[in-house]
Amino acid sequence: MPTTLGTAKATAGRLSYGTYDLLHHPTGGIEQLPVMIAQGDRRGPTFWLTAGIHGNEHAGLQVLHLLLTRELARRLHGTIICIPALNPAGLRTMKREAYYHHGDPNRLFPDGFDPDLDHPSVLEQAYTRLFEEVRSTADFWIDLHNTWTGSLSMIYRDRVYYRDDGSPAANKAARLEAEKLDARIGEMCRAYGHSVLNEMGCEAYLHDKLHRSTTGAAVNVARIPALTMELGTGHMPDPHIVGACLAGLKNVLRWAGMVEGEHEAITGIKVVDLGYPCRRRGTPRLTVPGVVRHFVDAGDIVKKGDAIAELRDIWGRPVGEKILRSEYDGWIMGRTHGIVRYPGAEICGMGVRDDLPTMLPYPRSYFKG
Ligand SMILES: [Zn+2]
Numbered sequence: 001m002p003t004t005l006g007t008a009k010a011t012a013g014r015l016s017y018g019t020y021d022l023l024h025h026p027t028g029g030i031e032q033l034p035v036m037i038a039q040g041d042r043r044g045p046t047f048w049l050t051a052g053i054h055g056n057e058h059a060g061l062q063v064l065h066l067l068l069t070r071e072l073a074r075r076l077h078g079t080i081i082c083i084p085a086l087n088p089a090g091l092r093t094m095k096r097e098a099y100y101h102h103g104d105p106n107r108l109f110p111d112g113f114d115p116d117l118d119h120p121s122v123l124e125q126a127y128t129r130l131f132e133e134v135r136s137t138a139d140f141w142i143d144l145h146n147t148w149t150g151s152l153s154m155i156y157r158d159r160v161y162y163r164d165d166g167s168p169a170a171n172k173a174a175r176l177e178a179e180k181l182d183a184r185i186g187e188m189c190r191a192y193g194h195s196v197l198n199e200m201g202c203e204a205y206l207h208d209k210l211h212r213s214t215t216g217a218a219v220n221v222a223r224i225p226a227l228t229m230e231l232g233t234g235h236m237p238d239p240h241i242v243g244a245c246l247a248g249l250k251n252v253l254r255w256a257g258m259v260e261g262e263h264e265a266i267t268g269i270k271v272v273d274l275g276y277p278c279r280r281r282g283t284p285r286l287t288v289p290g291v292v293r294h295f296v297d298a299g300d301i302v303k304k305g306d307a308i309a310e311l312r313d314i315w316g317r318p319v320g321e322k323i324l325r326s327e328y329d330g331w332i333m334g335r336t337h338g339i340v341r342y343p344g345a346e347i348c349g350m351g352v353r354d355d356l357p358t359m360l361p362y363p364r365s366y367f368k369g
Helices: 059-067 070-075 088-093 122-137 168-192 202-207 214-220 239-255
Strands: 014-024 030-039 042-051 077-083 140-145 153-157 160-162 195-198 226-231 278-282 290-294 307-312 318-325 330-335 348-353 359-361
Touching (some): 014 070, 042 122, 059 140, 140 214, 140 239, 153 239, 168 239, 278 330
Parallel strands (some): 042 077, 153 195, 195 278
Antiparallel strands (some): 014 030, 290 307, 307 318, 330 348
16 A cells, blocks of 8 residues: 655555644755654555644644554554644744635635635745645544634534535435435544534535535545544643543544544543534623623533623623623533624624524525636
8 A cells, every 4th residue: 555645655554753844934944844654564545634723722733642553553554644733833833824815724725626816925826735635635624723712622624515406316426425424524523523513504604614624625626535623722731632542533433444442432521412413603792892801611501592701891890781691502612702892792602503404505696706
């Protein structure tokens, strides 16, 4: 199974190291991504594992360092291609973005149809090249992220889009293909075993360019089962979440037939399952400026009308609606960063009931650009 990425060359039964040239600096030198390839003696799928596309999200690095061992390579069926630092510039400066691309680095992957008029930045061009490596080798992809300080460990599940603007036979085939992919993604979620959130509803998903995230593009362009894992606090990883992610990833590798052994219990973290699917939403929002004191924490289950936080002015006097109440039944993903906030700010992330299907046709306007 000859597999290479950059200078890293897979060797059966071994863990190999190397680098992938991302871009050339104008000051000389090259921005390189670290690459690890673990390959077993036995045949099996190729699984991509990545982290650090947001430079202030550091938990994934620790997880991948613990997972990718010589011992794992020896007993692996197939190959793991791992890039633990997709955005080295951001990781060095502990900033979400790379200084050579203004904007979210996790919205630069191809959408198969790009109506953007802007000339792609050097980073977008580099990620487009990297994406072709993923597309030609990956059977699965998991990308590791963090949300807010103290937020819950969660899965973000991308929706699967399909075209239904062709002939009836073509539409039926596209739907069946999407159903199959969506079912595989659902199985991966269950194997990982942490709380699951569906990505935002249709228009918000495309509007926010989430289909151009790592896993959004994997699912919707390359048709590779892929998931984004959110691992709580980014700047100082929570050891419980790191441990639970490690166990979850091993469970996914077992599900994929790449590692033998029993499913491991997920311990040390809260796992929320309300018995119905949920999607993520920023809520409640402030209608007046103020200072927020939350009453809830990550993993709490709340009902519509429950008190979420109190709101005071800078002198400490109750202001506006005084008590912010939940607009929904659901669960708290975490408290968004900051307590001194302007109107419109969302003070929590919540999982709220999701009645939309996890696979759905592209909006008719989408391919008109
Ligand atoms: Zn992130």
